[in-house]
Amino acid sequence: MKEAYNFQKIEEKWQKVWEERQVFEVEEDPAKPKFYCLEMYPYPSGRIHMGHVRNYSIGDVIARFKKMRGFNVLHPIGWDALGLPAENAAIKHGIHPQKWTLDNIDYMRSQLKRLGISYCWSREVNSCLPEYYRWNQWIFLKMLEQGLAYRRLSWVNWCPQCRTVLANEQVVAGRCWRCDSEVSQKKMEQWFLKITAYADELLSGHEKLTNWPEHVLQMQKNWIGKSEGALVNFKVPAVNKDIEVFTTRIDTIYGATFLVLSVEHPLTPELIADHPEKEKLLDWIKKTIAETRVRREIKEEEKEGYDTGLKAINPFTGQPVPIFLANYVLMDYGTGAVMGVPAHDQRDYEFATKYKLPIIPVIKPDSPDKQPPAGQAFEDYGILINSGEFNGLSSQEAMGKMAAAAEAKGLGRKSVTYRLRDWGVSRQRYWGTPIPVIYCETCGVQPVPYEQLPVEIPCKAEFSGEEGSPLERVPGFINTACPKCGGPARRETDTMDTFVDSSWYFFRYCSPHETRLPFDPEKAAYWLPVDLYIGGVEHAILHLIYSRFFTKYLRDLGLARIDEPFPHYLAQGMVTKDGAAMSKSRGNVVDPDEMVKAYGADALRVFILFASPPEKEFAWSEEGLEGCYRFILRIWNLVEENLDLFQCGDTLSAEQFDSASYQRLSKKLHQTIKKVTDDIEQRFHLNTAISALMELTNSLKKEKDALRSSQKGRELLKEALADLILLLAPFAPHLAEEMWQKTGGATLVAETSWPVYDPELAKEEMITIVVQINGKLRDKFEIEIDTDEEILKAKALSLPRIQELLGGKEPKKIVCVKNKLVSLVV
RNA sequence: GCCGGAGUGGCGGAAUAGGCAGACGCGCUGGACUCAAAAUCCAGUCCGAUUCACUUCGGGUGUGGGUUCGAUUCCCUCCUCCGGCACCA
Known part of the structure; x- marks a missing residue:
């Protein structure tokens, strides 16, 4: 009697068995080769979506496969459980963020179990619990001790909708990455992590990441933005100060006919102190700063500047050059000041044309056809002219010699600048890790002592949606004693960017219940690095660069013994439907629950893996899913x-x-x-x-x-x-x-x-040999594998069809490839 | 603008080292089963000719060129789409 395929019954049955027998629970076992298979942990937004199903199905195939291949497989999961949506839910529906989050986790956990993913559930990590985030605080304090966490007044990206500060990475085309509202600029005291201290290693470490997709490495490279050049001092006799500029083209310095400073440059106030139109200038500066950096990027506004009336001395020519303030110079790149070389830089050219500044060519193209069209600067390398003792040198030669000359005279030095900026981690939010710092009126900024960790998120708070963090309105949280003098003090109310949590969670999985340290270094040494990391490419820059930074930092702390956390990263493609990403606003979302109910988890898993390779986009189609269901049914019937x-x-x-x-x-x-x-x-x-x-x-x-x-x-x-x-x-x-x-x-x-x-059994013993004449397929024959080329040739020439086509003519040339083909040229 | 990736039937995709293009699945067409439908099973399915027919011929992997006996695969040109960066000095 054939039994019908009842996926619901079968799937429930085996999920229970796996759980009861703890099949996927693992411990360190030095006798076995280990395999750490990791998928990006989800934000508990409420329900699993198809992107998760795809991500976790890919990981599960690898994890189960490796286990069957004899590996000691660590396959953990957890929850990226701190973050804004929980707070928004609190404002909107009056549910406490913690309850909202924990309820979501419960439901999503059950969904993952229903998919039959082989997780080691005892290692589940939840970043919104004090037992997890206390270690964020611990790591922060370590960084603080070493000057890698610091506080400074800075312009920050401010999202008026979310009422919070955003990292540069969270601003997309001038808009908030979450709510899409326009981002403005605000000046605030902010905490930063000094990721720039690792800029060079983050870049050079790419050499070890041979199993990363090329485009992801490229994105990170762009983001780090290393450029090599020189710092050069321009003296300003009128105020007896130096202005330092960064340039990648010191070979063009003889053509530097003006200086341009960012309006935010620290010397700006001094430079315009005696300006006749000081008031007008100050107004313009105010306006320029208010106009967000972000908006400037979008509009590519026309370059606008003001002459300060002061002169600086070009250290190479000895000539005085005017000093301008302008809107196109960024304060947070290089030194906030640039030398204007209009003949060899398009932006400087446009600026010089507008303000009628001299344009002096100092680089000659090394071949006449490289001459740029009229109205454009010549930006290529070439041969130096009008450059005194450096005339005749190539740009490349000149750059080395001129930097050395500057250095010898104490006018400058070689330098490297990065586009990467320090990571602003302060958030004016409730549902995040409290930054463990106390402000005392007498003792100043004090770290919370380690033994007082964790600084817990207070349970009671009001979620009104008003400006400022809810933490500011919890007196029991704010008011505390100074750890140094014992006097009254105030707690920091900013919380950490949630990317801090995800920067080291993969270490925590190795010893999720460790109480003395963020993780047990011995266990981490056994499991790490992650052998395969799978997740969406949307995290190619942020999460993957922060995790690399934390890993290097934890290594330098002596806790980790690896340089790179993820030597192999598989960037999974998007799930789409009707040609677009699934999203609520488009209304093209397919609910995994419904599909599991209708076809079973197995069919869903097979389909989501079958329809395209993991790294490519995946187009949803219910017909395709039905096809995979039929495949499963065919196997079932065959076995029955x-x-x-x-x-x-x-x-x-x-x-x-x-x-x-x-x-x-x-x-x-x-x-x-x-x-x-x-x-x-x-x-x-x-x-x-x-x-x-x-x-x-x-x-x-x-x-x-x-x-x-x-x-x-x-x-x-x-x-x-x-x-x-x-x-x-x-x-x-x-x-x-x-x-x-x-x-x-x-x-x-x-x-x-x-x-x-x-x-031996997999080998073909007979093989088809193709016969081509002038590259066209004309006949084929079967022959034993590994037959000698001479025999192939003879056999091919003896074929009646080939003889007919040759018509008695001798082929000019015969190409024979064993086990493949015979190619005749006539 | 710069950098990266990709373009193959009606659709998703395959071709792993330059050697039979279109595996596998979807869809479609025809047939079997059925009173009928669904489900299932069987056959066919790149395009165009050709043959009563087994067939045979030509074209074909975004465009145009190149290398090669031979190119979806390597090189150059251009087009389109996707992604990243974008006044970075």
């Missing part, structure tokens, strides 16, 4: 129909051995094992691995009747079915467990070894 083979005692007596059929299936089986293994292990092409399983299933269906008519055939059929079940296990684990049990498997599939193929 042949269950008798697994019963003890062979009752079938027919004996008609079909050798051809036997050979075909045997070869197909071993080739499939090879292909599925290689596709998962080496290429992560899970889609082609599944298609190979489909092919094997089709072959089994085709050959099964012929095979069942002999003892030997039945043995092979049995073996093939058993292997098919094992190969299927990483993709459709519930189905595999159920069928494995039905066919008499004593162990759990999850604890069974991966099938091994016999290379």
